[in-house]
Amino acid sequence: xxxxxxxxxxxxxxxxxxxxxxxxxxxxxAPADDDNESGHLDFDTSAGSDEDGKIVARYSLTGLPSLTxxxxxxxxxxxxxxxxxxxxxxxxxxxxxxLPSLFLNxxxxxxxxxxxxxxxxxxxxxxxxxxxxxxxxxxxxPGTGEKLDGILEIMFGNRRSRPAxxxxxxxxxxxxxEVYSDSYVLIWGRLVRGEAVSVVYLVxxxxxxxxxxxxxxxxxxxxxxxxxxDAIWDTFRELPHTVVANKNEESHLIDFVIHLNPNIISGxxxxxxxxxxxxxxRTKVASxxxxxxxxxxxxxxxxxxxxxxxxxxxxxxxxxxxxxxRARRQALRLNKTLPFxxxxxxxxxxxxxxxxxxxxxxxALAYQLFPGTSVKFKRCNDTVTGASPFSFVARNNCLxxxxxxxxxxxxNPAVEALRCAFLDRPSVCENDExxxxxxxxxxVENEDEAKEDIVIPCPRLIVLGTxxxxxxxxxxxxxxxxxxxxxxxxxxxxLVLSCIIECGEGTLTGLSRHLPPIxxxxxxxxxxxxxxLSHVCFLWISHSHLDHYGDVCELVERIAHAKRRSxxxxxxxxxxxxxxPSKVLKMIDLMRQGTNHGGPMKRSYLGVTxxxxxxxxxxxxxxxxxxxxxxxxxxxxxxYRPFTTLCNVEVEHCRDAHAVILEMEVPSSRPNCxxxxxxxxxxxxxxxxxxxxGHCRRCxxxxxxxxxxATFLHDGHGKSEAKKKNHSxxxxxxxxxxxxxxxxxxxTHFSQRYQHVNYADVSxxxxxxxxxxxxxxxxxxxx
Numbered sequence: 210x211x212x213x214x215x216x217x218x219x220x221x222x223x224x225x226x227x228x229x230x231x232x233x234x235x236x237x238x239a240p241a242d243d244d245n246e247s248g249h250l251d252f253d254t255s256a257g258s259d260e261d262g263k264i265v266a267r268y269s270l271t272g273l274p275s276l277t278x279x280x281x282x283x284x285x286x287x288x289x290x291x292x293x294x295x296x297x298x299x300x301x302x303x304x305x306x307x308l309p310s311l312f313l314n315x316x317x318x319x320x321x322x323x324x325x326x327x328x329x330x331x332x333x334x335x336x337x338x339x340x341x342x343x344x345x346x347x348x349x350x351p352g353t354g355e356k357l358d359g360i361l362e363i364m365f366g367n368r369r370s371r372p373a374x375x376x377x378x379x380x381x382x383x384x385x386x387e388v389y390s391d392s393y394v395l396i397w398g399r400l401v402r403g404e405a406v407s408v409v410y411l412v413x414x415x416x417x418x419x420x421x422x423x424x425x426x427x428x429x430x431x432x433x434x435x436x437x438x439d440a441i442w443d444t445f446r447e448l449p450h451t452v453v454a455n456k457n458e459e460s461h462l463i464d465f466v467i468h469l470n471p472n473i474i475s476g477x478x479x480x481x482x483x484x485x486x487x488x489x490x491r492t493k494v495a496s497x498x499x500x501x502x503x504x505x506x507x508x509x510x511x512x513x514x515x516x517x518x519x520x521x522x523x524x525x526x527x528x529x530x531x532x533x534x535r536a537r538r539q540a541l542r543l544n545k546t547l548p549f550x551x552x553x554x555x556x557x558x559x560x561x562x563x564x565x566x567x568x569x570x571x572x573a574l575a576y577q578l579f580p581g582t583s584v585k586f587k588r589c590n591d592t593v594t595g596a597s598p599f600s601f602v603a604r605n606n607c608l609x610x611x612x613x614x615x616x617x618x619x620x621n622p623a624v625e626a627l628r629c630a631f632l633d634r635p636s637v638c639e640n641d642e643x644x645x646x647x648x649x650x651x652x653v654e655n656e657d658e659a660k661e662d663i664v665i666p667c668p669r670l671i672v673l674g675t676x677x678x679x680x681x682x683x684x685x686x687x688x689x690x691x692x693x694x695x696x697x698x699x700x701x702x703x704l705v706l707s708c709i710i711e712c713g714e715g716t717l718t719g720l721s722r723h724l725p726p727i728x729x730x731x732x733x734x735x736x737x738x739x740x741x742l743s744h745v746c747f748l749w750i751s752h753s754h755l756d757h758y759g760d761v762c763e764l765v766e767r768i769a770h771a772k773r774r775s776x777x778x779x780x781x782x783x784x785x786x787x788x789x790p791s792k793v794l795k796m797i798d799l800m801r802q803g804t805n806h807g808g809p810m811k812r813s814y815l816g817v818t819x820x821x822x823x824x825x826x827x828x829x830x831x832x833x834x835x836x837x838x839x840x841x842x843x844x845x846x847x848x849y850r851p852f853t854t855l856c857n858v859e860v861e862h863c864r865d866a867h868a869v870i871l872e873m874e875v876p877s878s879r880p881n882c883x884x885x886x887x888x889x890x891x892x893x894x895x896x897x898x899x900x901x902x903g904h905c906r907r908c909x910x911x912x913x914x915x916x917x918x919a920t921f922l923h924d925g926h927g928k929s930e931a932k933k934k935n936h937s938x939x940x941x942x943x944x945x946x947x948x949x950x951x952x953x954x955x956x957t958h959f960s961q962r963y964q965h966v967n968y969a970d971v972s973x974x975x976x977x978x979x980x981x982x983x984x985x986x987x988x989x990x991x992x
Contacts, residue, residue, distance in 0.1 A: 210393070211235050211262055212414050212426070213602070214270070214584040217280045218532050220470045220519035221580075223717045223738075223767070225274035225304055226433075228467065228517070228578070229288075230412065232393045233262035264290050266393045269297040270410070270430055271469060272304025272349075273311055275759050276532070276715045278680035283533050284581055289318045296389050298396065299349030300432035300469065301407045302356060306763060306800070308347070309364055309755055310714065315345065315372040323373045344373035348388045348398060350406045351378050352802075359799040363792055379408050385449045395451065399444045407432035409444050411463075413452060414586075425455040426586050429466045429511075438570070442502050445510060461512035464586075467578075468516040474498040474572050494601050495579075498572040506571050515584065516575035532580050533718065535682040540722070553723060576601075663702045663844030665694050665876050668887065670914065673719035675957040677920060678756040686713020686756040687958060689891070689916065690720065693851050694876045695744065695840040702843035703727050706741040707851060709748045710869065710891050714759035717767060742771035746838040746852065750789035751893030752866040758793045762800040769813035785814040786831055788822050788857070790865040819857035819867045842876055849884060851875055858904045860895035862935045868892045868901050870908060887913040890951070894918055894958065896931070897941045905949040915951040917942035918958035930960075 210232055217227040267288070274280075281288045288294060299305055316322075321344060347357055354376050365371040377388050379398040388410075389396040397411040410430040431441055448462060456462050474497075499516055544553040578584070583602045669692040674685025688711050692704040704725060709716070726737045745768050750758045768785050787797065794816040821828045835855055839848040854872040869891050874884040890905055890912050892898070905912050920936035921927030931938050937945075939956060946954035 210265075212393075212586045214467070214515075214578075215286065216517070216578045216580050216582050216584075217277070217284060217286060218274060218580055219517040219578055220433075222532055222721055223763070224276045224280070224532055224715075225306070226271040226469050226517050227274055227277055227280060228270045228430075230268045230270055230394070231264055231583075232266040232293075232414070234265050235262040264293045266391070267294045268394065269294075270412075270467070272299045272301070273297060273307030274304070275306035275310065275763060276718065277307040278310050278314070279682070279685065279715055280532050280580075282680040283535050283682040289314060289320070292319065294320075294345065295391065296346040296348065296396075298398075298410050298430070299347065299353060299408070300410070300430065301405055302350060302352055303405075305347075305349070305353075305356065305360075306760075308357070309360055309796075310759060311345075312361070312364060312372050312374075313755060316370060320345070321373045323371050344375050346389055347374060347376045348379065348396070348408075349376075350400060350408050351381055352406075354378050356799060356802070360796070363795050363799065381406075384447070385411065385444075387449070397449050401432070401440050401444060403437060403440060409441060411449065411452065413455070415455075426464050427452050427455075427462065428464055431466060431468050431471070433469045434472065438500060439502065442505060445505070461509055463511045465513040465515055466511050468499055468514060468575055470517050470519050471499045471575070473518065474500055495577040496574050497577060499575045500570050501573045503571045506573065511573075514573050514575035515578055517578045533682075533715070534581070536685070537722070539683050663696070665702055665843045665878050666704050667878050668693050668873075668875050669704055670889070670916075670955075671720075671723055672955075672957070673716055673723065674713055675959055676713075676756070677958060677960050678754065679961045680714075681961045684959070684961065685715045685719060686759060687711040688713050688716040688719055688760075690724070691871075691889070692725070693840060693873075694843050696843035696845075697841055705744040705840070707744055707838075707840065708746050708871075709764070711750060711757050712748060712760045712764050713756045716760040717764050739771040739774060742768045743775040744840070745785060747786035747788060747835055747855075749855075749869055749891075750787075750793050751868065751891070752863055753790040753792040754863070754894070757894075758789065758796070761787075761789070761793060762797055765797055765814055766801065772813070784834070786835055787814050787816045788819060788855075789816070791818050792865070794818065819859075819865065822855070823857050849874070849876065853886075854909075856904060858898075858901050860893055860898045860901055862894040862896070866893055866895065868895060868898070870904060870912075872909060886910050889913060890915045890949070892917040892937075892942075892945070894920075894936060896935050897937055897945055902945060902948050905951075912949050912951045913953070915946045915949065915954045916957055917945055917954060919956040920958055920960050922963065 212230065212232050215229045215231055217229065218224050220226045267290075277288070280286075297305075297308070297311075347353065357374065357376050361371055361374070379388060379400055380386055381400055385397040385399050387395070388398045393414065395413045395415075398408045399411075401407050401409055409432065411427065412430070413425050413427045415425050429445070445463070452462060497516060497518060499514060501511075501514075505511055540553050581603065585600050585602055671690045671692060673688030673690065676684035676686055678686075689709070690706050691708050691710070693707040694702065695705045696702045705727065706720070706724060720741070721736075721738050724738060724741050727740050748761070748764065748768075750761065765785065765787065772783055772785065787794065789797075797814075797816065815831050815834065817825075817828050817831050822832060832855075835852050837850060838852055839850055841847075842849050851873045852871065853874055854870070856870040856872075858868045858870060860866050860868045870888065871890075872886070872888045874886055877883045877885045886909070888908055888910055890901070892901060892915070895901070895918065905915075918937050919939040919942040920934075921931045921938045923938040923940035927938050930936070931941070936958075942956055943954060
């Protein structure tokens with residue numbers, strides 16, 4: 210057997226850590242890797258295969274972030290391969306955002322469904338018995354069971370088809386508790402209390418390596434900074450008897466410890482990363498100094514340390530791609546080709562150096578875990594001086610760049626159409642080449658008047674994802690942001706994110722990569738992203754399919770955090786408004802329970818369904834908070850109210866599916882200090898809707914921009930699938946734009962079966978007088 214720890218995410222770009230323990234059955238004995246006598250770990254670039262043997266068991270060690278599915282597709286990591294996925298360990302309740310996506314994938318991957326014989330849970334006082342290996346086990350702190358039951362109820366209701374899940378709440382009592390066991394691993398958990406309740410896990414593998422020189426391999430997983438360092442390490446003052454019994458007197462009791470995003474001590478050491486290569490074709494692995502109690506080092510309890518370090522070196526923004534590398538590389542190439550259409554302004558939180566109390570503490574060298582790498586356990590004797598218990602292996606074949614000969618969908622006709630649609634418009638602001646311009650209606654007088662010093666930027670639409678439910682390496686789930694002009698003393702004129710439409714998995718990551726940077730000198734804003742999120746008025750979600758709301762819980766939490774840091778009251782009119790189906794609102798409430806530092810939850814957002822927002826007298830205050838939302842007029846001390854009308858329109862897709870028509874009045878880009886009207890319509894997922902057409906025709910002004918789904922091409926198969934699944938084809942979407950006399954049309958929400966959708970695929974049968982284009986290649990999406 211060969212065991213390895215595979216890193217998909219290190220916590221960078223607002224995505225939680227994603228580490229997996231994989232056990233493979235080797236057909237032949239792997240070659241020994243004991244030629245490294247330097248005492249350093251090696252990054253093996255010659256061995257990049259992820260298929261070294263048949264996978265017989267796989268376990269999630271750090272919970273599941275909401276973006277797990279797309280990260281897995283990006284790294285060609287087949288999470289559920291061979292039906293071997295067995296358990297999810299949750300270090301904290303916040304690390305279960307990806308469970309809904311996992312449950313849906315379990316149903317489509319042939320995992321066993323729940324039956325009447327499944328008891329569904331373990332009691333805290335009972336020791337887990339024989340495992341049912343085709344039922345997934347979920348282990349976490351107290352409250353995990355309630356959240357898990359709630360997720361299953363919201364997602365599946367009374368439907369018979371739901372995955373078989375076994376859960377275990379780690380009990381709130383002193384000592385280690387055996388939470389899981391099977392033929393390959395034995396896992397203990399122990400609670401630690403701090404800002405929030407978290408769990409330290411201890412994992413023992415009876416035969417982890419490629420030889421039998423050692424009885425077992427044992428490692429620990431330390432949660433992120435939710436408790437004091439001393440409280441976490443004190444859990445190791447006593448260890449389970451099985452761990453002690455399986456080690457000889459000369460062995461370390463714990464082979465290595467994984468630190469999840471620890472505080473990095475000042476004076477971080479970095480080993481050579483590619484500037485000097487050894488004869489074996491390996492490069493050194495980066496390392497950092499982390500704080501550990503002195504008694505840990507003196508007792509020889511731990512042999513080695515590993516750590517995830519989000520966003521690169523301490524005090525610096527990330528300069529090395531961490532996650533979604535294919536999408537990032539592709540976005541950079543598109544930005545280089547058409548910068549006006551494909552903005553890429555990567556911004557992320559930097560790792561923080563720690564100031565620490567050295568009383569009773571020392572430092573340990575922790576080797577850094579990078580996404581796209583695996584840590585293979587080596588079975589070597591402790592008596593070998595300087596030998597490391599594992600080696601790093603790059604999954605090179607999983608991170609190939611986009612083939613330079615691959616058609617990017619940017620043939621000459623497409624480029625010219627984009628230029629025509631988004632550059633050669635009379636109201637384009639030449640000083641800003643970031644996002645799609647939202648064309649404004651209305652005549653402007655005094656055009657010959659001299660321009661003022663303050664240039665008012667045009668409103669922009671930023672497209673974060675245009676894919677469907679199936680995760681794709683380069684085309685994300687639905688997500689759109691509207692940026693409107695604003696200003697203050699620090700930035701007299703800029704664009705700020707004012708509302709978000711849809712938030713599929715990865716929306717927060719897409720915003721951090723593609724929002725234009727703005728000044729964030731305010732002490733409440735640690736990043737430019739926080740400055741943007743503090744201005745968000747509302748979040749609108751069309752329907753309750755996961756590819757449209759998968760990131761909603763993380764996004765609501767982040768926006769609430771940004772508003773609090775900016776000084777806005779959590780119980781005032783500045784609260785975020787979430788307009789979504791009741792199913793989505795229930796999911797937000799469920800996932801946020803118990804996350805407010807262990808205290809009572811303060812409702813920092815206002816949730817309302819589409820129908821309630823439209824007509825309920827009880828939602829009058831919420832409607833007023835949207836219509837009375839204010840931004841400062843660029844270059845002036847006055848304010849304006851951009852959102853005049855928000856209309857939810859029922860469409861034909863699934864229960865509670867809606868489209869939205871948003872009428873706005875925004876500052877004119879011309880120097881007359883007036884407001885111009887613009888109207889944006891977003892269709893959501895739908896068949897061609899007469900109801901939507903009627904509402905658009907009754908709007909005060911012309912629809913400036915129609916964003917319409919175009920899941921399928923308008924061929925025989927596409928038309929059949931569109932009718933069957935209540936979607937639209939490309940031609941049907943453009944016909945809706947023609948019927949409502951839209952100023953421009955943006956096609957989006959393409960099936961992942963189409964690697965590229967070319968203009969010729971759409972325009973060969975018809976032509977349209979208005980500008981139109983694909984959303985499929987815009988920021989964060991695939992061409």
